Amino acid sequence: MTERQLGFDTLAIHAGTAPDPATGARQVPIYQTTAYVFRDADHAAKLFNLQEIGYIYSRLTNPTVSALADRVAALEGAAGGIACSSGHAAQIMALFPLMGPGKNVVASTRLYGGTLTQFSQTIKRFGWEAKFVDTDDLNAVEAAIDDNTRAVFCETIANPGGYISDIPALARIADLKGVPLIVDNTTATPWLCKPMEMGATIVVHSATKYLTGNGTVTGGIVLDSGKFNWSASDKFPSLSQPEPAYHGLVFHPTLGGMAFTFHSIAVGLRDLGMTMNPQGAHYTLMGIETLGLRMAKHVENAQIVAEWLEQDPRVETVTYAGLKSSPWHGRAKALLPKGAGALFTFALKGGYDACVKLIDNVKLFSHVANLGDTRSLIIHSASTTHRQLTEAQQVKAGAAPNVVRLSIGIEDPADIIADLDQAIAKATA
Numbered sequence: 001m002t003e004r005q006l007g008f009d010t011l012a013i014h015a016g017t018a019p020d021p022a023t024g025a026r027q028v029p030i031y032q033t034t035a036y037v038f039r040d041a042d043h044a045a046k047l048f049n050l051q052e053i054g055y056i057y058s059r060l061t062n063p064t065v066s067a068l069a070d071r072v073a074a075l076e077g078a079a080g081g082i083a084c085s086s087g088h089a090a091q092i093m094a095l096f097p098l099m100g101p102g103k104n105v106v107a108s109t110r111l112y113g114g115t116l117t118q119f120s121q122t123i124k125r126f127g128w129e130a131k132f133v134d135t136d137d138l139n140a141v142e143a144a145i146d147d148n149t150r151a152v153f154c155e156t157i158a159n160p161g162g163y164i165s166d167i168p169a170l171a172r173i174a175d176l177k178g179v180p181l182i183v184d185n186t187t188a189t190p191w192l193c194k195p196m197e198m199g200a201t202i203v204v205h206s207a208t209k210y211l212t213g214n215g216t217v218t219g220g221i222v223l224d225s226g227k228f229n230w231s232a233s234d235k236f237p238s239l240s241q242p243e244p245a246y247h248g249l250v251f252h253p254t255l256g257g258m259a260f261t262f263h264s265i266a267v268g269l270r271d272l273g274m275t276m277n278p279q280g281a282h283y284t285l286m287g288i289e290t291l292g293l294r295m296a297k298h299v300e301n302a303q304i305v306a307e308w309l310e311q312d313p314r315v316e317t318v319t320y321a322g323l324k325s326s327p328w329h330g331r332a333k334a335l336l337p338k339g340a341g342a343l344f345t346f347a348l349k350g351g352y353d354a355c356v357k358l359i360d361n362v363k364l365f366s367h368v369a370n371l372g373d374t375r376s377l378i379i380h381s382a383s384t385t386h387r388q389l390t391e392a393q394q395v396k397a398g399a400a401p402n403v404v405r406l407s408i409g410i411e412d413p414a415d416i417i418a419d420l421d422q423a424i425a426k427a428t429a
């Protein structure tokens with residue numbers, strides 16, 4: 001008999017978290033400990049050799065943190081994964097086993113502002129490079145992948161412009177070229193989209209956003225499908241050849257579908273130390289219990305608010321893929337049938353000055369550099385999150401000076417609309 005597949009909401013509550021074996025505690029305890037006592041010298045040696053799985057030191061693994069990684073892996077349909085200290089840490093951790101000096105990642109031009117900066121500036125210090133392409137131009141994506149490319153990177157719903165990536169098409173190209181597709185699934189969450197079912201190899205998350213859902217944690221997740229053949233070429237020597245950073249262990253194929261995950265723990269977390277703390281993991285685990293309920297309300301509210309804004313004569317444009325007017329409406333329907341997320345931008349008549357006035361007059365909305373909170377959030381990307389970019393880059397990233405970004409919360413939609421209505425009135429008076 002085959003085992004019943006548990007549904008999303010059941011996994012969101014139960015995956016990774018059986019009752020605590022020591023005490024029976026039903027909620028996942030916060031294992032606030034740095035180290036774990038070895039049974040004996042032989043046990044310790046086996047753990048260090050990866051011959052037996054267990055806990056050594058919390059920079060590498062911790063039961064609370066592992067429970068979080070296992071739960072998100074279950075929700076995304078991944079073979080394994082790690083939790084780490086932030087979404088940005090997750091991106092470096094995802095690239096780390098794949099890249100090396102002189103290697104590049106082909107990345108979408110439409111990404112979170114912080115990621116554009118991390119990729120265009122900071123990773124250069126490691127000798128890594130990002131080649132940015134318009135991922136709607138599939139020929140350009142294919143042409144950009146060269147002998148030194150080690151991954152393709154996109155976001156499911158690109159923050160902030162409401163752009164939907166064609167994940168199946170990008171996965172096909174990456175596959176053809178023998179490199180993994182990495183998808184940042186932060187703004188969709190696995191409730192709206194499971195990129196691995198569409199061919200992605202690696203999924204990264206900022207757990208700071210919808211997964212935790214209430215603005216209390218900074219965290220990240222890296223997940224691996226376990227299906228990529230790292231040994232098919234000589235492109236990924238850290239995985240397919242003796243790894244000098246781990247006494248010559250050949251991670252793939254030795255560790256099979258867990259090669260990437262074990263490398264991320266045994267070398268990545270060990271040496272880069274971008275570890276999540278157990279208390280943060282506990283909060284995120286609690287947040288995920290209601291992910292399905294929250295996402296349903298987020299997308300329902302976002303659709304209502306976007307439709308209201310679109311018919312308002314004081315508003316120039318609304319970029320939400322849930323609207324028929326969006327160039328990505330059809331793709332959203334095909335790839336995200338449950339909704340196009342809860343993050344979008346709109347342009348106000350009156351440009352930059354009106355946007356700033358709007359921000360200064362909202363009462364229910366919080367003016368913060370965050371998204372994916374139960375609360376409705378607002379920000380003027382061009383003067384904040386996307387400030388370090390040139391105006392051309394801002395426009396390309398969907399953060400032109402005349403647009404405001406909304407992250408629609410799960411309050412009563414009438415109250416969200418009333419707040420926008422009064423603030424728009426003041427901004428455009």
Ligand SMILES: *Cc1c(COP(=O)(O)O)cnc(C)c1O
Pocket residue numbers: 086087088089112114115155159184186187205206207208209218219220371
């Ligand atoms: C916030 C965010 C990140 C970065 O995550 P942090 O947890 O803030 O480091 C990366 N990608 C997307 C899409 C985000 O929204």
